[in-house]
Amino acid sequence: MRKNIVAGNWKMNKTLQEGVDLAKELQTALNGKKVNCDVIVCTPFIHLTAVNALLDPTIVKLGAQNCADKGSGAYTGEVSAAMVASTGAQYVILGHSERRAYYGETNAILKEKLKQALENKLTPIFCIGEVLAEREAGKQNSVVKTQIEDSLFELSAEDFGKIILAYEPVWAIGTGKTATSEQAQEMHAYIRQTIAGKYGASVANETSILYGGSANAGNAGELFANPDVDGGLIGGASLKVDTFLPIVEAF
Ligand code: PEP
Secondary structure: OOOEEEEEOOOOOOOOOHHHHHHHHHHHOOOOOOOOEEEEEEOOOHHHHHHHHHHHHHHOOEEEOOOOOOOOOOOOOOHHHHHHHOOOEEEEEEEOOOHHHOOOOOOOHHHHHHHHHHHHHEEEEEEEEEOOHHHHOOOOOHHHHHHHHHHHHHOOOHHHHOEEEEEOOHHHHOOOOOHHHHHHHHHHHHHHHHHHHHHHHHHHHOOOOEEOOOOOOOOOOHHHOOOOOOOOEEHHHHHOOHHHHHHHOOO
């Protein structure tokens, strides 16, 4: 079922104690509140177990920001999807542009990560999006289409149906420069049409497609009002309840 979702990506922020405090504060703020979307926080790996212990998943759900492309073995420093799942986390962000740009994650590597995540019953929040030069050259649609085709289109329709997509124009991430509501709707509709071309309209209509890139309390309402924008992946504004909660309440 296509859902409205607001997911926070804490990135490499917060010590363990700070993260526990933020998760507690968020859970308290949302407890008893009627909201019209699922709320997810994606924390650093080391926070997962402690944060999972204090969250009620009917109020705030938990995810990681990455997982390994291998199942287990001699891969020093890596964290497997099975390890993530064993903490109680249900989601994993994959293909974030920071991972693609700084850690060399290619579409081929991401395909393996997706496989690991799905085998371990994690729901991937799969990120796609163009860089500024690609948008300025008018190539955003073909870039995003290739990302989707090369990483996702070998999945069965059933597995594709388990994925959440996040369209994150790289030029909007952490820059304070948000895509306009029209740019977001246009791309989300294009992504949905691309999915429909491969898996059919019903799979496409059931896929949640989130927008990410400097979303905040001021622009979330307008972005989420678009028919093909099903929520947001929120970086900077997810680090404080005061800035995250109004985005959740924008639905
Ligand atoms: C992100 O990291 O996914 C993101 C959208 O960051 P920000 O909201 O800070 O632009």
